[in-house]
Each structure stands twice: as structure tokens, then as C-alpha cells.
Amino acid sequence: MSHSPARPRPLVPLWAAMPAAAASGLMMALAYPGAAVWILAFPAVALLLLTLIGRRAGGALLVGAVYGLIMFGILVSFTSRYLGPIPWAALTVVEGGLTAVALILTTLAYRWLPKAFPGTTARLVLLPAIVAAIWIGRELFIGNWPYGGFPWARIGMTQAESPLAPVSSWIGVTGLGFVMVMLVAVIIETTRMRMWRRPLRLIVPVALTAVLLFTPLFPTTANGSMRIAAVQGNGPNGYFDQREAFSLIDAQTEATEALYGEDVDLLVWPEGSIDADPFEYDTVARRMTQVANRIDAPLLANTATGRGDLFFNTSMLWQQDGTAEQIHDKRHPVPFGEYVPDREFYNALAPDLIGLIGREYTPGENPPIVDVDGIAVGLAICFDVIYDDLVHESIEEGAQVLVFQTNNADFRGTDENLQQLAFARMRAIETGRSVVNISTVGTSQIIRADGSTVTSLDADEAGAMLEDVELRTGLTAGVVLTPWIQQLLLWGGLGALLIGWWRARGR
Known part of the structure; x- marks a missing residue:
């Protein structure tokens, strides 16, 4: 009579796994700005994976919850700056809870796959690849659900200031995250199997490390420059x-005056830079026309606009003749910030907070691009910068430079603006385009296609930037391949896990 082998014991007992998961969450949060210690992302992943190996589903859920709640609790603490602890706690619990549930799949991968696919190659390559694919699948899941998702905490975004960032120009931020997690998982398996006794078996981690450290930027083609002014x-x-009335446009106009008389091709103001809809209020429209004529260039501004019964967060290219035929509406309005999903339900839970959000913004459908004298300028409004589909769409439509308009005023004194700026830097590297990131209150920067900073404006100070911003053409592999890589990793990871369960069950 045969007996099935006993389930492996956890590598780390639960009493030690809990503080280890907490340390992992802390290190992962510190890998993002403002600390921005990018290398901490690697030991954070290692600690978390070690605490999950050999666990039952319930133990994995508990360990994952500790990691997720601490990591998100620190990372999105900026949400409590003015609105108090309820929005922060709600976002932390939802994102941390979803992370904990999804991490159960990682535990199952470590339980089933070694049985289903025994052998050294499977342990050193296949298992780490599937573990990394499941990690990325979790990021894609919480980045799209619920209410459009919140892809803020993608591990690839921790590398904005690291030598690993150029990898994203070949395989996107998603692919960079996959290689990072796979490298850690390979090192774990190499150590568990004592592979240092056979140096030739170390080729996998060595090769992955070389890919991360020595990958050059994907080449794009320089195509002249555009003189862009951006005003904070x-x-x-x-x-x-x-x-008071017109206080926003007054502040922007005053900070713009230093640029009058300069040679400017495009003037950019941030999100929420004017007080009212210029298509409805002639006073605002006349003020914008006056500025465009004084600067002798079109003005890219932003405000809330209405069409029928719908409201949009709209950027408009305002011309010197007082017209604005080119507009772009924010594609991903922020739930509980710019609209309230299931308003009646949430209003019953927190009527005072929900009552503050009186206007319901509608997602835009128009292209994220404007044409300025024959030059395509790609756009993203505030949190839209974290959504791959929108940024990549503008590049595929021919954008030669990217302009990101944002309003960070509700998060003054927090790390939110630095986190968003890091995402903007990763977008420059991933797409091979210069980025003009302009905020109402800072920090604002003009960033080269290699991620280096041309010039910047400090937070909480009025100022203006004027630079000859390099234009570039050509699609990076990262832009072209990202949708395919995401689908491959999402469904490939889940499919491999199911096959592993089936084969392990048979064995």
C-alpha cells in the first residue's frame, strides 16, 4: 500500500514569517519615492517568497495580508493628508486584501510545480518563471479591478532611478518586473538546491543579472526639438x-509673465490650471487668449468642462485666435476622487466624505494627443500616467514628446508627487520620449528620453521652465510588446499553475 508524500513543511515557521512579511512590506514601500532605495525591492521579494514556500492557503493569506497592508499602508499614506484616515484605510485594506488573496497562488505554485515538473531545469527556470508570472498577474489584476484598478504599486516602477530601468524600453515596465521577480526566485532555488557546488548551473541567475544590469536603451531616432514652456x-x-474668483488663472498668468518675449512653441499649464470652463465662460476664454497672444504660442491648459449632462477633466490646446478644436478628456477618472461608483451604497457608509464629491467625471474617449504645428504631442492627465494603454496609445499615434499635466495640491507635504514623478521618468525611458511633467504645486520636471533630468521646479514655489525639448520618433520594443507580454504572463502563469495542479494530483 503506497502513501503520497507528506506536504513540505514551511521554510519559515509562522511566528517568524509574520515579522518577515512585515519587513518585506516595509522594504518594498521604501523602494518607492520618497526614500527611493530601489535595491530594497529585491530583498523584499525574497523575504516574501520565503515566507510563502510550504504554507497552507490560510497561512499564506495571513502572511500576504501582513505584507500587503504594511506596504500599501505606507505607500498610499498621502491619501490621508486632508481627508483623514478613512480613505487611506479603505484603499489600504482593499489593495492589501486583494494582494493577500492573490499571493495564495504563489504558495500553490511552490507546492504543486516541483511535484509536477521534477528535475533541476524545472526548479531553476520553470518554477521561478511561473512564480514571477503569477506576481505580474497579481499586479495586472489589482491594476484593473475594482473600478478600473489602481496600478500604483507595480514593482517595475521602483527602478526609475536604477541602472535597471533601460530594460523597460525592451519589455515594458511589466517585463522589467517579471525579470526582477524571476531573478530573486532563481536565486532562492539555487540556494535551496545548493547549486554553488556545480558552477555551471549558476548560468541562469548570472544571465538574468547581466540582462538587468547591462541592457542598453532601445534606440529611438532624434527628430529635432520643440521649445516648450511649462508653468507651475x-x-x-x-x-x-x-x-477667490480667477485665483487659479491669476497664479498661472503671473508665473507665466517672466516668459513674455521669449521664443516659445508651446506653453503648458498643469491640470486644474484655470478656474472655469472657457467654453462656457467668456471671461476665462478671453484671459487664455490674451496669454496665448502674449506668449505667441498655443496654450495647453486644463479644467473641468461640461457637455450636456456630463462632466469631463479636459485638456485643451488654446490657440491665439481664441479657439480650441483639439481637446483630450482624462481617460481614467479617479474613483472616490473624481467620481463615486455605487454612490448610494458608499454614501450610507460615509455621507460626509462622499458628499464632498459633488461632480461626477465621465471617462474620456478621445485620443491622448494634440498636434502643434505638425508635431504630435502625447498627453496624460494626472493618474493616467500609470496606465499603460493610454501612454502607449499616444506613442503609437505618433507622439514625439510626452506632456503630463497633474495637480498634486491635495497631497502637499507628502511623497505622492515624488512617486508620480518617478512614474513619469519610467515612461520616458520605456517609450524613448522626452517628458514634460508639470504640476500645479510641484515637483515639476522636464526629463530626457534616457530618464535624466533637464530642469526642475521645487515644490510649493511658483516658477516656469523653458527648454528646447528633444523630439524623437520610432516605437520601442517595450511599447510594442507590453500588451502581448501582459497577456502571456497573466494567462500563462494561471495556465501553468493549473497544469501543475493536474500533474501533481496524478503523481
Whole structure:
């Protein structure tokens, strides 16, 4: 009579796994700005994986919850700056909870796959690849659900200032994250199997490390320059700021005056840079026309606009003749910030907070691009910068430079603006385009296609940037391959896990 082998014991007992998961969550949070210690992402992944190996589903859920709640609790603490602990706690619990549930799949991969695919190659290559694919699948899941998702905490985004960032120009931020996690998982298996006794078996981790460290930027083609002015007005743009009529456009206009007489091809103001819809209010429209004529260039501005019964977060290219035929509406309005899903349900839970959000923004459908004298300029409004589909769409439509308009006034004194700036830097590297990232209150920067900074404006100060911004053409492999890589990793990881379960069950 045969007996099935006993389930492997956890590598780390639960009493030690809990603080280890907490340390992992802390290190992962510190890998993002403001600390931005990018290398901490690797030991964070290692600690988390070690705590999951050999666990039952319940133990994995508990360990994953500790990791997820601490990591998200620190990372999105900026949400409590003005609105208090309820939005912060809600976002932390939802994202941390979904992370904990998804990490159960990692534990199952470590349980089933070594049985299903025995052998050294499977342990050193196949198992780490599937573990990394499941990690990326989890990021894609919480980046798309619920309510459009929140792809803020993708591990690839930790590398904005590291030598590993150029990898994203070949396989996207998603692919970079996959290789990072796979390298850690390979090192874990190499250590568990004592592969240092056979140096030739170390070729996998050595090769992955070389890929990460020595991959050059994917080449794009320089195509001249565009003289872009970007103005940070530092006006009262926060939700609870006291403001008078025209205070926003006044602040922007005053900070723009230093540029009058300069040679400018495009003037950029940030998200929320004007007080009212210029298509409805002639006073605002006349002010914008005056600025465009004084600067002798079109003005790219942003405000809330209405069409029928719908409201949009709209960027418009305002011409010197007072027209604006080219507009772009924000594609991903922020749930509980720019609209309230299932309003009746949430209003019953927190009527005071939900009541603050009086306007319901509608997702835009128009292309994220404007044409400025024959030059295509790609756009992303605020948190839209973290969504691959929108940024890549503008590049595929021919954008030669990217402009990101944002309003960070509700997060003054926090790391939120630095996190968003890091995402903008990763977008420059991934797409091979210069980026103009302009905020109402900072930090604003002009960034080269290699991720280096041309010039910047400090937070909480009014100022203007004027630079000859390099234009570039050509699609990077990262832009072309990202949708395919995401689908391959998402469904490939799940499919491999199911096959592993089936084969392990038979054995």
C-alpha cells in the first residue's frame, strides 16, 4: 500500500514569517519615492517568497495580508493628508486584501510545480518563471479591478532611478518586473538546491543579472526639438484651499509673465490650471487668449468642462485666435476622487466624505494627443500616467514628446508627487520620449528620453521652465510588446499553475 508524500513543511515557521512579511512590506514601500532605495525591492521579494514556500492557503493569506497592508499602508499614506484616515484605510485594506488573496497562488505554485515538473531545469527556470508570472498577474489584476484598478504599486516602477530601468524600453515596465521577480526566485532555488557546488548551473541567475544590469536603451531616432514652456503657478488648487474668483488663472498668468518675449512653441499649464470652463465662460476664454497672444504660442491648459449632462477633466490646446478644436478628456477618472461608483451604497457608509464629491467625471474617449504645428504631442492627465494603454496609445499615434499635466495640491507635504514623478521618468525611458511633467504645486520636471533630468521646479514655489525639448520618433520594443507580454504572463502563469495542479494530483 503506497502513501503520497507528506506536504513540505514551511521554510519559515509562522511566528517568524509574520515579522518577515512585515519587513518585506516595509522594504518594498521604501523602494518607492520618497526614500527611493530601489535595491530594497529585491530583498523584499525574497523575504516574501520565503515566507510563502510550504504554507497552507490560510497561512499564506495571513502572511500576504501582513505584507500587503504594511506596504500599501505606507505607500498610499498621502491619501490621508486632508481627508483623514478613512480613505487611506479603505484603499489600504482593499489593495492589501486583494494582494493577500492573490499571493495564495504563489504558495500553490511552490507546492504543486516541483511535484509536477521534477528535475533541476524545472526548479531553476520553470518554477521561478511561473512564480514571477503569477506576481505580474497579481499586479495586472489589482491594476484593473475594482473600478478600473489602481496600478500604483507595480514593482517595475521602483527602478526609475536604477541602472535597471533601460530594460523597460525592451519589455515594458511589466517585463522589467517579471525579470526582477524571476531573478530573486532563481536565486532562492539555487540556494535551496545548493547549486554553488556545480558552477555551471549558476548560468541562469548570472544571465538574468547581466540582462538587468547591462541592457542598453532601445534606440529611438532624434527628430529635432520643440521649445516648450511649462508653468507651475502654485495657486490654491487643493480641494480645501480658500480661493477667490480667477485665483487659479491669476497664479498661472503671473508665473507665466517672466516668459513674455521669449521664443516659445508651446506653453503648458498643469491640470486644474484655470478656474472655469472657457467654453462656457467668456471671461476665462478671453484671459487664455490674451496669454496665448502674449506668449505667441498655443496654450495647453486644463479644467473641468461640461457637455450636456456630463462632466469631463479636459485638456485643451488654446490657440491665439481664441479657439480650441483639439481637446483630450482624462481617460481614467479617479474613483472616490473624481467620481463615486455605487454612490448610494458608499454614501450610507460615509455621507460626509462622499458628499464632498459633488461632480461626477465621465471617462474620456478621445485620443491622448494634440498636434502643434505638425508635431504630435502625447498627453496624460494626472493618474493616467500609470496606465499603460493610454501612454502607449499616444506613442503609437505618433507622439514625439510626452506632456503630463497633474495637480498634486491635495497631497502637499507628502511623497505622492515624488512617486508620480518617478512614474513619469519610467515612461520616458520605456517609450524613448522626452517628458514634460508639470504640476500645479510641484515637483515639476522636464526629463530626457534616457530618464535624466533637464530642469526642475521645487515644490510649493511658483516658477516656469523653458527648454528646447528633444523630439524623437520610432516605437520601442517595450511599447510594442507590453500588451502581448501582459497577456502571456497573466494567462500563462494561471495556465501553468493549473497544469501543475493536474500533474501533481496524478503523481
